[in-house]
Amino acid sequence: MFKSIRWRFITIYLLLIFLAMSIIGFYLTNQLEKIQLDSITQSMKGHISSILASSTALQSKDWANQAEDIREMVEKNVQIGYDENLYIIINTDDKRIIASSISSVVSLSAFESNRINNLLVLEALKGEIVETITSVSYDGVTEKIKHMAYPVKNNDGIIEGIIYLTYKLDAVYAIVEDTTFMLTRATILALFVTVILGFFLANSITGPIKDVTRKASEMSKGNFDQSVEVMSNDEIGQLAIMFNFLTQELKKNISKVYQEKSKMETTFNYMADGVITFNLDGSMIHANPVARKILDIDETLEIDGEKLLSGIDYQLSLMVLKEYHYTGRTMVNINDYIYNINYAPFRNEVDEIGGVIFVIQDITEQQKLENMRKEFVANVSHELKTPITTIKSYTETLLEGDIDSKETVQSFLKVINNESERMSRLVGDLLRLSRIEYNQTDWNKVIINPCEVLVEVLEKFSLVISEKNQTVAFESVDEHIDVLFDKDGLEQVFQNIISNAVKYTPEEGFIKINCYKNENNAIVCIKDNGIGISDEHRGRIFDRFYRVDQARSRDNGGTGLGLAIVKRILEAHHATIEVDSVVDEGTEFRIIIPTVHRGEEYA
Ligand code: ADP
Numbered sequence: 001m002f003k004s005i006r007w008r009f010i011t012i013y014l015l016l017i018f019l020a021m022s023i024i025g026f027y028l029t030n031q032l033e034k035i036q037l038d039s040i041t042q043s044m045k046g047h048i049s050s051i052l053a054s055s056t057a058l059q060s061k062d063w064a065n066q067a068e069d070i071r072e073m074v075e076k077n078v079q080i081g082y083d084e085n086l087y088i089i090i091n092t093d094d095k096r097i098i099a100s101s102i103s104s105v106v107s108l109s110a111f112e113s114n115r116i117n118n119l120l121v122l123e124a125l126k127g128e129i130v131e132t133i134t135s136v137s138y139d140g141v142t143e144k145i146k147h148m149a150y151p152v153k154n155n156d157g158i159i160e161g162i163i164y165l166t167y168k169l170d171a172v173y174a175i176v177e178d179t180t181f182m183l184t185r186a187t188i189l190a191l192f193v194t195v196i197l198g199f200f201l202a203n204s205i206t207g208p209i210k211d212v213t214r215k216a217s218e219m220s221k222g223n224f225d226q227s228v229e230v231m232s233n234d235e236i237g238q239l240a241i242m243f244n245f246l247t248q249e250l251k252k253n254i255s256k257v258y259q260e261k262s263k264m265e266t267t268f269n270y271m272a273d274g275v276i277t278f279n280l281d282g283s284m285i286h287a288n289p290v291a292r293k294i295l296d297i298d299e300t301l302e303i304d305g306e307k308l309l310s311g312i313d314y315q316l317s318l319m320v321l322k323e324y325h326y327t328g329r330t331m332v333n334i335n336d337y338i339y340n341i342n343y344a345p346f347r348n349e350v351d352e353i354g355g356v357i358f359v360i361q362d363i364t365e366q367q368k369l370e371n372m373r374k375e376f377v378a379n380v381s382h383e384l385k386t387p388i389t390t391i392k393s394y395t396e397t398l399l400e401g402d403i404d405s406k407e408t409v410q411s412f413l414k415v416i417n418n419e420s421e422r423m424s425r426l427v428g429d430l431l432r433l434s435r436i437e438y439n440q441t442d443w444n445k446v447i448i449n450p451c452e453v454l455v456e457v458l459e460k461f462s463l464v465i466s467e468k469n470q471t472v473a474f475e476s477v478d479e480h481i482d483v484l485f486d487k488d489g490l491e492q493v494f495q496n497i498i499s500n501a502v503k504y505t506p507e508e509g510f511i512k513i514n515c516y517k518n519e520n521n522a523i524v525c526i527k528d529n530g531i532g533i534s535d536e537h538r539g540r541i542f543d544r545f546y547r548v549d550q551a552r553s554r555d556n557g558g559t560g561l562g563l564a565i566v567k568r569i570l571e572a573h574h575a576t577i578e579v580d581s582v583v584d585e586g587t588e589f590r591i592i593i594p595t596v597h598r599g600e601e602y603a
Helices: 005-054 063-076 118-124 170-220 235-270 289-295 305-312 318-323 364-400 406-437 450-467 487-503 550-555 562-572
Strands: 084-090 097-100 130-138 141-153 159-168 274-279 284-287 328-334 337-347 353-362 445-448 471-476 483-486 510-518 521-528 576-582 586-594
Touching: 005 084, 005 130, 005 141, 005 159, 005 170, 063 084, 063 097, 118 130, 118 141, 118 159, 141 170, 170 235, 274 289, 274 305, 284 289, 289 353, 305 318, 337 364, 364 406, 406 562, 445 450, 445 487, 450 471, 450 487, 450 510, 450 521, 483 487, 483 586, 487 510, 487 521, 487 562, 487 586, 562 576
Parallel strands: 471 510
Antiparallel strands: 084 097, 084 159, 130 141, 141 159, 274 284, 274 353, 328 337, 337 353, 445 483, 510 521, 521 586, 576 586
């Protein structure tokens, strides 16, 4: 209970009021008592003086002889109050009481009466007025009495006797008691009022604090739409203003952090690279979908980072990475894909290394391209090396001048010429291919009938075909087939395929060519009954420099680029090519070109 500010407030107020009232009460009653007693002392002194002044007998030198007069004067003339008692004590050896307001004590020695304080009597006989207060208890009641002994001197300065006056202090202490009682009641009332006022005052302070605490607790649950009412401009009001300001700032900052987090998460989720982070103890903090897919991570299972990483490559184990300060790059192979893994440490809130972040890049394609590039350079070098070597050796022989025979010189020059042509063809094909691949060819697309182009190309081969005694059957059903194609490009396509059919079909072979329209496509089939292509090679014949039989192709003047060029030209015109082949039975190439209706090309 006393942990709450409210009760502490009330307790402190209570103690303060209690302390203040106690001090005031103590001081007040003390002062009251003193004033009352002083007044009684004065009144007693005055009474004694008036008795003394009114009696000649008391003023005489000889109280022993005047004793009777004195007693009479006391009994008849002296006014004695209800609370008072008067004793006239003569200064004899036994200090006899010669007159008193209590007749029973007259003639007794002062030392015999318990109503008279003996010590006070002896003290007064030294010549000074003395006084004291005594307490007398009877029947359980304590009664306080004030005693005053007044020495009376004769003309010779000898103490004749003592006027002894007592005064009951009941009334005085009754007043003091009443006052104390009254103050106690006032104190209780003040304490009661203090509790009530303290309650309200404490509430006015703790209320806003409680409000702030309640709102802060709401905020800790993530609800930042909190504000407290500013009810004053004092410290509590300032606290409320500050709280509202802090809430707003916190809300802004948290929303910024959320935005950043969401941006980061979206970036992580949609980035092409895999990102995965681990604590130094190997527990996984985060993995984006790409990383999960690459590393085949089941979201529901707990991941042992150390096991996962060392499973990919021992070099990636956190223990090994520690040696390199968790920074570096490694190339790994996972499920036939090549990945480049970059890793770096990230720091925690106390600026120590908190974990490691791994960025996994799929470089399989890049690697393939790199390999293709290397292969291409090797192929080109290889293709050029043979004709260059041949030309060089024949030229050297000719230059030596040892050959007399004109025919031999002629045949040498023919070889040099053939090899130069081969190089020229190769370079020409390469240039064409690279132009197409780098989109540098300006296709002049026009509406043409592929069957008509086919007829023109076939004519160019008529001589070779007749030399090889091959039979060509050309069949074209539809007269009107329109395709949007670059004429030179289409000629090149047919030329390469027909030239292959002629080349890879033995003498007296048969070549069948069909050109027709099927739904929205123009189909051109070029079928031969030549050597055919086995299944293992069929998928690769469109690759650059790919030749099923190197020697045979070279003998036939092939560069290994013909079908690669065909494929690129067809792709540039949204056309496709299919191939069916059976070894030793023949090959069929089917070219499929989308047809157009006249006028559509400008749509
Ligand atoms: P090449 O200049 O060697 O003919 P191509 O790219 O035109 O190069 O053809 C690639 C390879 O495909 C050829 O080397 C050959 O082995 C094979 N090929 C192409 N057409 C035929 C065909 N009609 N019959 C058999 N093999 C063929």
